[in-house]
Amino acid sequence: xxxxxxxxxxxxxxxxxxxxxxxxxxxxxxxxxxxxxxxxxxxxxxxxxxxxxxxxxxxxxxxxxxxxxxxxxxxxxxxxxxxxxxxxxxxxxxxxxxxxxxxxxxxxxxxxxxxxxxxxxxxxxxxxxxxxxxxxxxxxxxxxxxxxxxxxxxxxxxxxxxxxxxxxxxxxxxxxxxxxxxxxxxxxxxxxxxxxxxxxxxxxxxxxxxxxxxxxx
Amino acid sequence: xxxxxxxxxxxxxxxxxxxxxxxxxxxxxxxxxxxxxxxxxxxxxxxxxxxxxxxxxxxxxxxxxxxxxxxxxxxxxxxxxxxxxxxxxxxxxxxxxxxxxxxxxxxxxxxxxxxxxxxxxxxxxxxxxxxxxxxxxxxxxxxxxxxxxxxxxxxxxxxxxxxxxxxxxxxxxxxxxxxxxxxxxxxxxxxxxxxxxxxxxxxxxxxxxxxxxxxxxxxxxxxxxxxxxxxxxxxxxxxxxxxxxxxxxxxxxxxxxxxxxxxxxxxxxxxxxxxxxxxxxxxxxxxxxxxxxxxxxxxxxxxxxxxxxxxxx
Numbered sequence: 103x104x105x106x107x108x109x110x111x112x113x114x115x116x117x118x119x120x121x122x123x124x125x126x127x128x129x130x131x132x133x134x135x136x137x138x139x140x141x142x143x144x145x146x147x148x149x150x151x152x153x154x155x156x157x158x159x160x161x162x163x164x165x166x167x168x169x170x171x172x173x174x175x176x177x178x179x180x181x182x183x184x185x186x187x188x189x190x191x192x193x194x195x196x197x198x199x200x201x202x203x204x205x206x207x208x209x210x211x212x213x214x215x216x217x218x219x220x221x222x223x224x225x226x227x228x229x230x231x232x233x234x235x236x237x238x239x240x241x242x243x244x245x246x247x248x249x250x251x252x253x254x255x256x257x258x259x260x261x262x263x264x265x266x267x268x269x270x271x272x273x274x275x276x277x278x279x280x281x282x283x284x285x286x287x288x289x290x291x292x293x294x295x296x297x298x299x300x301x302x303x304x305x306x307x308x309x310x311x312x313x314x315x316x317x318x319x
Numbered sequence: 320x321x322x323x324x325x326x327x328x329x330x331x332x333x334x335x336x337x338x339x340x341x342x343x344x345x346x347x348x349x350x351x352x353x354x355x356x357x358x359x360x361x362x363x364x365x366x367x368x369x370x371x372x373x374x375x376x377x378x379x380x381x382x383x384x385x386x387x388x389x390x391x392x393x394x395x396x397x398x399x400x401x402x403x404x405x406x407x408x409x410x411x412x413x414x415x416x417x418x419x420x421x422x423x424x425x426x427x428x429x430x431x432x433x434x435x436x437x438x439x440x441x442x443x444x445x446x447x448x449x450x451x452x453x454x455x456x457x458x459x460x461x462x463x464x465x466x467x468x469x470x471x472x473x474x475x476x477x478x479x480x481x482x483x484x485x486x487x488x489x490x491x492x493x494x495x496x497x498x499x500x501x502x503x504x505x506x507x508x509x510x511x512x513x514x515x516x517x518x519x520x521x522x523x524x525x526x527x528x529x530x531x532x533x534x535x536x537x538x539x540x541x542x543x544x545x546x547x548x549x550x551x552x553x554x555x556x557x558x559x560x561x562x563x564x565x566x567x568x569x570x571x572x573x574x575x576x577x578x579x580x581x582x583x584x585x586x587x588x589x590x591x592x593x594x595x596x597x598x599x600x601x602x603x604x605x606x607x608x609x610x611x612x613x614x615x616x617x618x619x620x621x622x623x624x625x626x627x628x629x630x631x632x
Contacts, residue, residue, distance in 0.1 A: 112502050112625065119621050123614050199617045203624050210628050225632055 110144045111226040114264070115206060118237040121257060122198040125188040127180045130253045131173050134260075138168040141260050145267035148223045152271050160270065160281060164263060167284050172256065179294060180249055193244040202237065209233040220272045227268050234261030248294050255290060259283045333579045337412040340583070341565075345557040346370035348564070348594045355598025370557065377550035385543065387447045395442025396544055396551035399435040403558045406431035411489040412565045414575050414582030420486035425473040428485065429466065432518070432562070435555065436462055443540035454539030457609070461524065461536065464616035465517045471623035472510040476570070478630045479503060492573040506626035508570045513619035515563040517612075519556065522601040524612050564593050 117137045121130065142165040149157050193201070206229070213229035222228060238258025242251055263280035266273070350367040357364025366372070384392065408418040409428045417424075440459055443451040477483050479500060480491040497504055517524045520537030527538065541552045568589035574582050607615060 109502055112506070112629070115625055119618070123618060196613050196617055199614060199621065203617075203621050206621075206625065207628065210632070214632075226629075 105224065107144055107147050108224050108226055110140050110147065111224060111230045113140050114144075114230050115233060118234055118257070119199060119202050119206075121237060121241060122202040123195050125191065125195060127185055127187055127247070127249060127253075128177075130250065131176050131180070134176075134253055134256055135169050135173050137257070137260055138165065141264050141267070142169070144264065145270070148268055149270060156274060157267075157270055160278070161267070163281055164267075164284065167281075168256070168260075172284075172287065176249065176253065183249065185247060185249065188245050188247050188250050191245050193240075198240070198244060201240065205236045205240065206233050209236060220269060222268055227264075231261050231265040231268075234258070234264060237261075248297070252287065252290050252294060256287055259287060331415070333415040333583075334412075334418045336579075337415055337583070337586075338407055338418055340587070341407055341412060341558065341561045344587070344590075345561040346374060346554070348560055348590065349557055351591050351594035352598040352601070355595050356602050359599070359602035370553070374550050374554060377545075377553065378547050380546035382544075382546035382548050385446060388445050388543075392442045392445040392543070393548070395438045395445070396548040396555070398438040400551040400555040400558075402431050402435045402438070403555045403562065406435075406562050407558060409485060410562050410565045411486050411569055413579075413586035414573075415579065416486040416490060420484045422483045425477060425483065425485050425488070426470070428562075429470055429473070432559065433462075433466070435559065439540055439552070442544070446543045448543070451540055451542060454536055457536045458540060461517055461612055461616065464613055465514045465619070468510050468616060468619035468623050469514045469518075471620060471627055472507045472514070473566075475503065475507055475623060475627040475630050478627065489569045489573075490575070492570060493575050494573060496573070500630075503626045503629050504570055506622045506629070508567060510619045510623040510626070511563070511567050511570070513615065513622075515560075515567055516597070516600070517616060517619075518563060519560045521597055523604050523607040524615065526606045561590070564590050568593060 114137060117133050117140065120133055124130070124133075142161050145157070145161045145164075146153070191198070209229040209232035212232050213225070213227075216228060218228065235258055238254050238256075238261060241254030241257060245251060245254060259280065262283060266278075266280040347367065347370070349370045353369070354364050354367055406428055409420070409424050409431070411417045421427075436458065440455045443455040473485075473488075476488050479496075480488040482488055482491070492504070516522070520527050525536040525538075537556075541549065544552055565586075568586060572585055572589040574585040576582055
């Protein structure tokens with residue numbers, strides 16, 4: 103039978119490859135929403151028989167922060183920074199996609215070599231976790247815009263969260279660490295907005311913003 | 320070449336009939352595509368049978384050969400048509416087996432199509448026109464990227480079925496295999512569909528209608544052919560679309576009922592449904608920028624590789 107969770111995992115693989123192939127910041131944010139929905143839904147499907155309050159609260163927190171709060175913040179920072187796309191990535195998009203395919207192969211190999219103390223719900227879980235983490239790391243080193251790096255970090259975090267939520271029965275600690283990582287990213291995003299403001303206006307004083315309308319014309 | 324005993328060298332009567340149907344109905348695909356595009360454009364469009372009229376007209380005409388060309392230029396259209404006809408005998412169509420089958424024939428099919436492209440390309444290069452050379456270069460660049468996608472997709476299919484022969488692979492697919500390995504089949508058909516669009520010079524990779532220099536890939540290569548030669552090229556290209564279409568429809572609509580008539584009807588509906596789908600895609604999408612095409616094709620390869628990894632697990 104085609105299981106729902108395998109479908110979700112393949113969906114995750116495809117979103118990862120899409121990240122590598124695109125340079126539009128708006129698409130990154132949309133992809134991130136899709137990926138987060140996939141991960142959260144996977145969390146619910148995988149823990150079907152074990153839907154304790156803890157799991158539900160973890161999923162809901164993850165979902166709300168990542169599918170609503172972060173995208174809103176990111177869209178806002180993209181708009182403030184007046185960026186549309188990653189223009190000069192250090193590694194080209196085609197090459198990135200090719201490396202992505204290799205990374206998926208490597209992740210599958212790693213997944214098959216790595217015995218887990220507890221059997222995962224699907225044999226795809228560990229490869230997909232690795233692949234998502236690799237994608238995040240690769241994006242961090244190969245893209246140059248600060249906002250893309252935040253999103254890359256979020257992709258990496260999605261991978262870790264996926265791992266945590268798959269084993270929440272056995273190691274609830276992991277899932278909670280995942281949520282903590284989310285908070286770190288929130289600080290990242292704010293930091294970038296602040297840094298942008300400072301480089302742009304040489305000050306963080308919000309009051310000065312109103313007088314800057316004609317600045318630099 | 321080792322012909323496997325259990326497969327049998329020749330298929331039955333129904334497979335031969337399928338090839339005949341392909342030879343007769345293939346030009347209609349272009350008509351359906353163009354009617355769909357005309358419908359979206361609010362036009363009446365040219366007649367459904369226009370490709371037949373074109374072929375009939377071209378066959379009656381004489382051919383013009385430039386003095387700079389050699390026998391290579393004249394051989395191109397003939398060889399490419401011959402090779403695609405040969406490919407047709409290896410494709411399982413309409414729920415029946417292919418006419419000829421042996422272990423590993425999917426490689427043979429891929430290289431038949433490769434030989435077809437090779438001859439069109441060297442005929443284009445033989446004209447000495449830099450414009451045609453440009454088209455040939457683009458065609459070869461994109462095919463080089465499309466071929467791994469096709470081969471890996473077919474390999475995943477072969478591994479899924481446990482046989483290296485297209486006939487066995489395709490006869491193993493039915494609706495319950497969609498329930499069992501739907502993800503794999505979905506990925507494979509997505510990869511094959513992208514390759515289909517690329518190899519047949521359809522939007523979003525190439526625009527079959529354009530005669531503008533900067534946008535053309537496939538059309539530019541065949542500009543110098545005229546008369547019966549061009550008819551061979553045109554007929555070859557509709558047959559090529561039929562070959563790829565059968566590979567795609569064979570996965571998507573694997574009807575294996577006891578009645579060959581029903582199978583054939585479903586298959587034909589699938590093929591013309593595919594033509595409508597291509598028409599819709601051409602109506603709602605613009606051609607991609609040339610630099611995006613390699614990414615698009617790498618995407619197809621990615622689908623195929625994921626399918627293969629899922630099967631290998």
